[in-house]
Amino acid sequence: MGNINKPPFDDALTPWDLWYKDLEPQQLGNIYKIQRVLYSGESEYQRIDVFEHGWLGRMLVLYGAVMMTERDEFIYHEMITHPALFVHPDPRRVLVIGGGDGCTLREVLRHPSVTLARQVEIDGQVVEVAREWLSEVNGNSFDDPRVDLVIDDANTFLDGDDGTYDVVLSDCSDPLGPAEVLFEKDFFEKVLDRLGDHGIFAAQTESPMFYPDQVREIHRRLHQVFPVVRMYLAHIPTYPGAMYSFAFCSRGLDPVGDFHHERVSDLGLETKYYNADLHGSCFVLPTCARELTCERPTD
Amino acid sequence: MGNINKPPFDDALTPWDLWYKDLEPQQLGNIYKIQRVLYSGESEYQRIDVFEHGWLGRMLVLYGAVMMTERDEFIYHEMITHPALFVHPDPRRVLVIGGGDGCTLREVLRHPSVTLARQVEIDGQVVEVAREWLSEVNGNSFDDPRVDLVIDDANTFLDGDDGTYDVVLSDCSDPLGPAEVLFEKDFFEKVLDRLGDHGIFAAQTESPMFYPDQVREIHRRLHQVFPVVRMYLAHIPTYPGAMYSFAFCSRGLDPVGDFHHERVSDLGLETKYYNADLHGSCFVLPTCARELTCERPTD
Numbered sequence: 001m002g003n004i005n006k007p008p009f010d011d012a013l014t015p016w017d018l019w020y021k022d023l024e025p026q027q028l029g030n031i032y033k034i035q036r037v038l039y040s041g042e043s044e045y046q047r048i049d050v051f052e053h054g055w056l057g058r059m060l061v062l063y064g065a066v067m068m069t070e071r072d073e074f075i076y077h078e079m080i081t082h083p084a085l086f087v088h089p090d091p092r093r094v095l096v097i098g099g100g101d102g103c104t105l106r107e108v109l110r111h112p113s114v115t116l117a118r119q120v121e122i123d124g125q126v127v128e129v130a131r132e133w134l135s136e137v138n139g140n141s142f143d144d145p146r147v148d149l150v151i152d153d154a155n156t157f158l159d160g161d162d163g164t165y166d167v168v169l170s171d172c173s174d175p176l177g178p179a180e181v182l183f184e185k186d187f188f189e190k191v192l193d194r195l196g197d198h199g200i201f202a203a204q205t206e207s208p209m210f211y212p213d214q215v216r217e218i219h220r221r222l223h224q225v226f227p228v229v230r231m232y233l234a235h236i237p238t239y240p241g242a243m244y245s246f247a248f249c250s251r252g253l254d255p256v257g258d259f260h261h262e263r264v265s266d267l268g269l270e271t272k273y274y275n276a277d278l279h280g281s282c283f284v285l286p287t288c289a290r291e292l293t294c295e296r297p298t299d
Numbered sequence: 300m301g302n303i304n305k306p307p308f309d310d311a312l313t314p315w316d317l318w319y320k321d322l323e324p325q326q327l328g329n330i331y332k333i334q335r336v337l338y339s340g341e342s343e344y345q346r347i348d349v350f351e352h353g354w355l356g357r358m359l360v361l362y363g364a365v366m367m368t369e370r371d372e373f374i375y376h377e378m379i380t381h382p383a384l385f386v387h388p389d390p391r392r393v394l395v396i397g398g399g400d401g402c403t404l405r406e407v408l409r410h411p412s413v414t415l416a417r418q419v420e421i422d423g424q425v426v427e428v429a430r431e432w433l434s435e436v437n438g439n440s441f442d443d444p445r446v447d448l449v450i451d452d453a454n455t456f457l458d459g460d461d462g463t464y465d466v467v468l469s470d471c472s473d474p475l476g477p478a479e480v481l482f483e484k485d486f487f488e489k490v491l492d493r494l495g496d497h498g499i500f501a502a503q504t505e506s507p508m509f510y511p512d513q514v515r516e517i518h519r520r521l522h523q524v525f526p527v528v529r530m531y532l533a534h535i536p537t538y539p540g541a542m543y544s545f546a547f548c549s550r551g552l553d554p555v556g557d558f559h560h561e562r563v564s565d566l567g568l569e570t571k572y573y574n575a576d577l578h579g580s581c582f583v584l585p586t587c588a589r590e591l592t593c594e595r596p597t598d
Contacts, residue, residue, distance in 0.1 A: 026354035027332035031320060055325035209536050235534055235542035237508050242541040243534035273585040284580035286572040
């Protein structure tokens with residue numbers, strides 16, 4: 001389990017006044033009062049922290065940046081998963097890239113058609129931390145018999161993988177350090193190679209307000225590789241810039257035209273952010289985000 | 300102009316390291332490195348600050364909370380204005396409640412049909428500060444001959460006002476202190492009284508993620524008064540909780556059914572967030588926000 005740092009205090013010894021800042025290079029960011037440090041460690045790839053916040057609940061922090069909080073993680077995890085899985089006509093084989101906290105896996109496993117949920121996460125220590133500290137959040141998703149957990153660099157893994165997937169979800173961290181390669185054209189080509197006929201690739205593509213140049217470049221590369229690429233947005237309070245972008249990419253399926261509203265009610269999933277109406281509207285972009293895509297306005 | 304506090308330093312004396320925290324009661328918030336304090340003062344109602352941030356530009360801060368920043372203010376101001384003004388068939392007389400920074404006025408005045416833009420702001424000192432420090436942001440909107448600026452409590456003002464309005468926009472601050480009354484049922488009834496046949500009332504209604512109980516209560520009261528009430532959302536990076544809500548209320552006009560797409564292209568407004576496609580989609584709510592309204596799901 002590596003170097004767990006058990007908090008050197010008893011609850012009775014509080015109050016303490018510890019604030020964690022998640023800063024952006026623009027000299028702004030989010031700040032959180034931390035009630036308890038549940039875990040602090042250093043893996044081969046990054047620093048890993050699990051904090052307890054009075055309102056957000058448990059927070060997973062990698063390399064100093066918030067990855068998820070118990071209160072708002074449903075937004076990101078529902079939105080990276082369900083638009084793709086409700087458009088694919090029969091999603092059976094799903095590959096999750098990154099996603100070490102296990103929450104994307106949790107959402108994938110809610111689709112009964114899924115027979116294989118393979119997760120390729122580079123940092124085994126993140127998975128161990130998630131198993132220990134976030135099992136109530138991820139619903140012990142790693143223990144589902146449909147899960148095949150692979151600890152490897154997804155870019156290397158795909159070189160040796162000859163399986164095909166119905167849906168590939170890129171739930172990776174920011175494009176700096178080990179995750180940078182997961183935003184390269186070469187990697188997108190490897191993903192396309194592994195997609196079946198109705199294959200869909202959905203990826204987190206960063207914050208249009210705070211990182212417009214980065215978002216534009218990611219979407220430009222996706223357009224060079226995938227026949228269909230559409231940006232969609234969600235509101236994520238603990239990610240920078242309020243507006244967070246994703247890409248829906250496919251061999252041909254259209255995220256809106258090939259979506260059948262009744263699929264959602266037929267499955268009867270209870271979702272807290274995603275719903276069948278929102279499925280279409282999240283692809284309608286504010287002008288400032290649309291300008292970062294290669295999409296044409298309809299008005 | 301009150302007690303202007305000229306920064307006691309010369310640019311040459313920097314670096315200094317001043318951080319401004321905009322905290323919520325949940326013990327979290329936003330943090331900004333401030334390059335210069337352009338203005339600090341205390342009015343009869345509140346503390347007023349204008350900061351210069353390296354990336355956000357000028358920031359107006361009232362009672363310690365960010366009201367607007369040069370970089371992202373277009374989102375809030377376009378979204379409080381254009382959904383209402385593009386649904387009303389011929390918006391001539393517009394009343395703005397609050398909005399002392401002058402930016403909502405700027406957006407209202409971009410509609411050539413408008414012949415009267417009356418603004419009722421309680422705090423004259425905010426308007427003076429905006430005239431001095433934010434004129435490039437608000438485009439000197441207060442100087443437009445169509446503007447009638449009234450320094451008064453909007454609640455009191457409406458008691459003595461017998462004009463009717465095509466559109467009323469409530470661009471007020473949070474429901475604490477002087478703005479609290481502007482979220483009361485009594486006030487909403489006064490607004491309805493002043494609306495013409497096709498009248499529309501649009502209001503900011505706080506953050507569904509951070510203040511769900513408050514949002515639910517505001518929308519419940521609106522439903523008690525207005526025949527049509529619909530929540531819509533925008534992503535505002537410098538407001539709490541990523542997801543920010545507004546209400547579109549009317550005597551009968553529906554924000555989507557009575558919207559004509561070509562109105563937007565015919566006027567040829569260049570907007571950075573709002574667009575004709577977004578007009579419909581911003582009314583489609585994530586489940587967690589829909590649950591705070593009295594609206595029924597369609598799926």
